[in-house]
Amino acid sequence: MSPTTPTSPATPATPAAPIVTExxxxxxxxxxxxxxxxxxxxxxxxxxxxxxxxxxxxxxxxxxxxxxxxxxxxxxxxxxxxxxxxxxxxxxxxxxxxxxxxxxxxxxxxxxxxxxxxxxxxxxxxxDLAPAVQGDQVAGCTPEQARAAAVNLAGLHGPRWCDPSLSDIEGLAIQGPEDAALLAEFYGPALEIFLDGLGDLLEPATVETLRQTLDLAERWTLARGERFGLVHGDYRLDNLMFAPGLDGPDGPDVVTALDWQTLSLGLPARDLAYLVGTGLVPEDRRAHEEVIVAAYHAALASHGVVDYDLATAWEDYRFAMMQGPLVAVFGCAYGTRTERGDAMFAAMVNRSCAAIRDLGTLGLVAAS
Incomplete structure (x- = not known):
């Protein structure tokens, strides 16, 4: 705790406070x-x-x-x-x-x-959302927490699903061919930095899967553009707050989302795949992911999304799983390295690459 700011006379409210940065x-x-x-x-x-x-x-x-x-x-x-x-x-x-x-x-x-x-x-x-507790990306979450977070996520995607007016908002645009080419150009060097820095924390199968994503990043970025919406871009446990719900300790958590600096337009399932693929250990994900996707899909319907069946939602989820390694590789390669950060990115990539293999993601992307 820092020293208390010296007591000063109460200041009358003003129409606006100046921007402060310190x-x-x-x-x-x-x-x-x-x-x-x-x-x-x-x-x-x-x-x-x-x-x-x-x-x-x-x-x-x-x-x-x-x-x-x-x-x-x-x-x-x-x-x-x-x-x-x-x-x-x-x-x-x-x-x-x-x-x-x-x-x-x-x-x-x-x-x-x-x-x-x-x-x-x-x-x-x-x-201040306290006493709600921040998620822990390294430790992971329970299937029940992942489900609650997925239902909350549908509240971002559903109300403005495929809304063309989203592109009128300054700073939001669907990625085009130039964006995809630029991402692919930088992904290779970023991946080498990532592997050099975190190699000892990565499973051999993870390294192999990461290298297989190299030639598919551009294709993945552009595919499935017929379905778009608001994408948080970093909807993971460290950016979520969990609080017990009204139903008591056995009921679903209330989930609140933070950190909207990576908001964009894209395939909504990217957020869902990223949440589940990076947040659940593989055993829990395999056992519960179909139920979580179904809960997300039902929540979308409650927000007015039509003509989007569960089978398509499941396929979008499988396809979108590349969001995990892409975000983690760039975040680690071009961010400030810390011990916890290394452990976090390694956990995210090991988990999401296991999901990519289990779900046949790379085959879906290659066929798109």
């Missing part, structure tokens, strides 16, 4: 403006170790109507690093502001947001 700027006066109510004192502590920015929990004392705690996301400390990911920052704030009201996926309430699109400076103040 934790020292998260003062009582600033938070009063951001929340629109007087704050007397703030304590802060850093939460997590984000690579594209930082997150802080603020403990708030002031107006009785204020939440006791909030979370604040700030950009990367290095201005040069911010400039490289302005698009990711912008799409997350745009999601919370413009898109989340049009879908049914559970997300934190946003109390305040502001961004400078020229520099990448931004501030995002959100609901």
């Amino acid at each position: 934790p020292e700027e998260l003062t009582a006066a600033w938070l009063s403006a951001a929340l629109g109510a007087p704050v007397r004192r703030v304590e802060r502590e850093q939460v997590g170790t984000g690579q594209m920015g930082t997150c802080y929990r603020l403990r708030v004392e002031g107006d009785p109507a204020l939440p006791a705690t909030v979370l604040v996301k700030l950009p990367a400390a290095d201005p040069a690093s911010r400039a490289l990911v302005i698009g990711a920052y912008a799409i997350e704030l745009r999601f919370y502001r413009e898109i989340s009201p049009t879908v049914a996926v559970a997300v934190p309430t946003v109390h305040h947001q502001a961004i400078d699109l020229e520099t990448g400076a931004f501030t995002l103040v959100m609901q």
Whole structure:
């Protein structure tokens, strides 16, 4: 816990709070403006170790109507690093502001947001979901948690399934041939970096499967474009919060999704395959994946998706399993290496490559 910010006179609410990028700027006066109510004192502590920015929990004392705690996301400390990911920052704030009201996926309430699109400076103040617990990508999850997360995911995909107006949203576009060619061009070098760095943590069968994906990345990216929707892009356990449901400890968890910086348009089943393929150990996945896909499909129908039968959903799930290695390879190769990060990416790839083999994914992609 950092030292308590010195107590200052309560500051009247103002129409807008300035963008702040340093934790020292998260003062009582600033938070009063951001929340629109007087704050007397703030304590802060850093939460997590984000690579594209930082997150802080603020403990708030002031107006009785204020939440006791909030979370604040700030950009990367290095201005040069911010400039490289302005698009990711912008799409997350745009999601919370413009898109989340049009879908049914559970997300934190946003109390305040502001961004400078020229520099990448931004501030995002959100609901603190504690005592909900963050998922653990290394440890994996239970089949019941995977099912609850899949049903929540349908709330992202279903309400705007194949909605042509999605392409009107700045920052969202379906990947075209140039995008696919660029991904394929960089995938080979990224894979070599990945294998050199994590080789000892990978199963031999995983390495073989990864090499077999090399010639299929471009084809996979472009295939099945007739079905599209909002794709979180990194819908995995570390980006999900789990809380006991109203039915008690034996009922389904309430799942809330975080980190919308990788939002895009694409085949919706990419998120589903990524969640299940990277989150469940192979034994659990084999035993439960058909039930999870069926629950997701039923939830889609409850959100108005028609003309999409369960057999097609199952085939999309099998096809989309390449999302796991693609995201993990790029994330590891071009991100900051840490011991936990290495263990996480290795677990994700070992699990998802086992799924690729079990489900015949590469054959489906080659035939597309």
